[in-house]
Amino acid sequence: MNCVHCSSKAVVSSPPYCKEHFILYIEEKVQRTIERFRLIDAGDKIAVAVSGGKDSQTVLYILHKLYGNVHGIAIDEGIPGYRDRTLKDLETFCTTHSIPFGIHSFQNRFGKMLGSFPVHGGICTTCGVLRRYLLNERAAGYDKIATGHNLDDECQSVMMNLLKGNLFLLAKLGPKSGIVLRNGFTQRIKPLYLCTEKEITTYAFLKGFPVDFIECPNAADGFRSSVRDGLNNIEMQHAGTKCNIIETFLNILPSLKELHEGTRQIYCTHCGKPSMSELCKACMIVEDAYV
Ligand code: SF4
Numbered sequence: 001m002n003c004v005h006c007s008s009k010a011v012v013s014s015p016p017y018c019k020e021h022f023i024l025y026i027e028e029k030v031q032r033t034i035e036r037f038r039l040i041d042a043g044d045k046i047a048v049a050v051s052g053g054k055d056s057q058t059v060l061y062i063l064h065k066l067y068g069n070v071h072g073i074a075i076d077e078g079i080p081g082y083r084d085r086t087l088k089d090l091e092t093f094c095t096t097h098s099i100p101f102g103i104h105s106f107q108n109r110f111g112k113m114l115g116s117f118p119v120h121g122g123i124c125t126t127c128g129v130l131r132r133y134l135l136n137e138r139a140a141g142y143d144k145i146a147t148g149h150n151l152d153d154e155c156q157s158v159m160m161n162l163l164k165g166n167l168f169l170l171a172k173l174g175p176k177s178g179i180v181l182r183n184g185f186t187q188r189i190k191p192l193y194l195c196t197e198k199e200i201t202t203y204a205f206l207k208g209f210p211v212d213f214i215e216c217p218n219a220a221d222g223f224r225s226s227v228r229d230g231l232n233n234i235e236m237q238h239a240g241t242k243c244n245i246i247e248t249f250l251n252i253l254p255s256l257k258e259l260h261e262g263t264r265q266i267y268c269t270h271c272g273k274p275s276m277s278e279l280c281k282a283c284m285i286v287e288d289a290y291v
Pocket of ligand 1: 077123124125127128216217218219222
């Protein structure tokens, strides 16, 4: 089968694209996503949250290509046999493409690695809260933090919050996260929002990015993995389901944000960062103050 745009052999089907046109298709799709959701303004200083996996290497590469002045910020939670390997890939990637990056560890910031914290609500919750906190801290001075979340990731988050009945967290999702801009928070943006996991995997592979394709050993334990498997099964039988979920979600998102705009938000009495309670979740974890 040949590419729909030229006489070269197609490397992907539906629609058939050769390597060159598939790469172009993904890069244009990301640019259109940025324009459609107004993710980046002229002159924005952009930090990219990077883990060393396929999604973060892809978003870092495309934003660097489109905007030039981007900086990678990696968080090392201290997950042996996993994070050390992805960070090695990241180092190879950034050196190859001359992209500046920095690594910031839980050990240096919080005094211990992920596995040494008491677990409340699952290890992924602890990991996510502390990672977001440290990332936000290190991105001070930047206008936006771009993340590598793709359409599959967002679909899982939408379904997880629906299944948990958490409309407030649901309202915080979307291509630009958060409900209202707050002092002390750098806005997160998701340029890969409309790209599927399969598309990003193919793009990273065709670009020859140094990606190990390993999974965190804790990933299988999470609620997310059950939701991911369920969605993948439905998508296999009813192609287009994930896209439909996201487009429907985007239709109701403005109303959801409006509904929660007035939700009382305060600042943590311990660290001064935006919070929903007197102590923010990160301080509760670090101080072991969960009740
Ligand atoms: Fe952290 Fe869980 Fe992701 Fe592993 S799977 S990196 S523990 S959030």
